[in-house]
Amino acid sequence: MSDVEERVKKIVVEHLSVDEEKVTENASFIDDLGADSLDTVELVMAFEEEFGIEIPDDAAETIQTFGDAVKFIKNA
Amino acid sequence: MFDLTGKAALVTGASGGIGGQIARALHDAGATVGLSGTRTEPLEALASELGDRVHVLPCNLSDPTAVAVLPKQAVEAMGSVDVLVNNAGITRDNIFMRMSDDEWQSVIDVNLTATFKLCRGVLRGMMKARWGRIVNISSVVGAVGNPGQGNYAAAKAGMVGMSKSLAYEVATRGITVNAVAPGFIETAMTDKLTDDQKSGILGQIPAGRMGTPEEIAAAVLYLSSPEAAYVTGTTLHVNGGMAML
Numbered sequence: 001m002s003d004v005e006e007r008v009k010k011i012v013v014e015h016l017s018v019d020e021e022k023v024t025e026n027a028s029f030i031d032d033l034g035a036d037s038l039d040t041v042e043l044v045m046a047f048e049e050e051f052g053i054e055i056p057d058d059a060a061e062t063i064q065t066f067g068d069a070v071k072f073i074k075n076a
Numbered sequence: 077m078f079d080l081t082g083k084a085a086l087v088t089g090a091s092g093g094i095g096g097q098i099a100r101a102l103h104d105a106g107a108t109v110g111l112s113g114t115r116t117e118p119l120e121a122l123a124s125e126l127g128d129r130v131h132v133l134p135c136n137l138s139d140p141t142a143v144a145v146l147p148k149q150a151v152e153a154m155g156s157v158d159v160l161v162n163n164a165g166i167t168r169d170n171i172f173m174r175m176s177d178d179e180w181q182s183v184i185d186v187n188l189t190a191t192f193k194l195c196r197g198v199l200r201g202m203m204k205a206r207w208g209r210i211v212n213i214s215s216v217v218g219a220v221g222n223p224g225q226g227n228y229a230a231a232k233a234g235m236v237g238m239s240k241s242l243a244y245e246v247a248t249r250g251i252t253v254n255a256v257a258p259g260f261i262e263t264a265m266t267d268k269l270t271d272d273q274k275s276g277i278l279g280q281i282p283a284g285r286m287g288t289p290e291e292i293a294a295a296v297l298y299l300s301s302p303e304a305a306y307v308t309g310t311t312l313h314v315n316g317g318m319a320m321l
Contacts, residue, residue: 038245042203 005070011046012066015039025067047073078301081106084154085300088137088194089164091118093263094213097289098161101297103129107159110150137164137190138182147197156205157198159300162191163213169224180227187231188238195242195253208251209300212239216259216315236311243309252308254299259315261287283316
């Protein structure tokens with residue numbers, strides 16, 4: 001697992017209080033990990049802070065799963 | 077009670093009678109205050125009166141760019157915005173049939189749209205802090221209407237619906253959103269009324285007098301305080317009983 005994946009997973013686990021095993025590539029924040037819409041906003045804020053990047057609102061909307069987040073951050 | 081030590085509060089319309097008193101009350105409770113308003117002179121005068129823990133942040137709320145940067149300027153100056161008081165407001169009174177598009181729009185822009193944008197602008201910091209207080213100053217007119225103030229009443233009623241919706245969204249994050257609805261308050265605006273107008277108004281107020289800016293400020297201080305953590309989405313009417321809502 002890459003460094004980015006580790007760091008993203010840590011944020012997701014901490015923020016949503018879910019077991020690490022549940023945070024898989026295709027795990028949807030809302031459908032599988034129990035996030036509400038405000039949680040997804042906060043996750044994006046946390047990613048921005050952790051990786052020192054800007055994630056615009058329209059891009060943020062495309063980040064639905066753990067895999068989406070990792071892919072976006074790696075390309076940022 | 078009502079200790080705001082270590083909190084930073086942004087107050088719009090702080091150059092006016094009610095806004096200035098709100099800033100004083102929050103400052104007296106220990107908060108660092110950001111004084112915003114269009115007229116710099118009264119803001120500077122209030123700042124020198126209050127002494128330390130004060131920042132002057134002039135902003136014309138009819139300028140969308142200025143509205144967008146105000147929350148950032150406030151964070152730069154104070155480190156955070158823990159309390160936002162949207163007090164600024166304008167009137168462009170006219171009877172409905174004569175009201176121009178511009179009279180309508182300018183009141184909606186400053187009183188309602190700027191309030192929305194400032195709320196949105198401070199949310200990020202409050203969400204992270206898991207603490208925030210937003211107090212929007214509405215008006216009794218927003219609840220009961222007033223001839224000649226269709227635009228103003230619409231904006232002030234709009235603030236209430238907006239506050240409730242936002243209150244729903246952020247309640248789990250320790251952020252409360254409430255409104256204070258003043259009735260007739262002694263300010264420069266009401267000083268201009270004739271004696272006849274005044275006695276007409278007083279006849280509608282069970283308390284038999286106008287309210288004071290201090291009485292509005294006290295309501296804002298309460299809703300801004302840690303003690304009011306369980307009060308959200310409400311409108312606190314401060315009107316001497318003229319509308320018991």
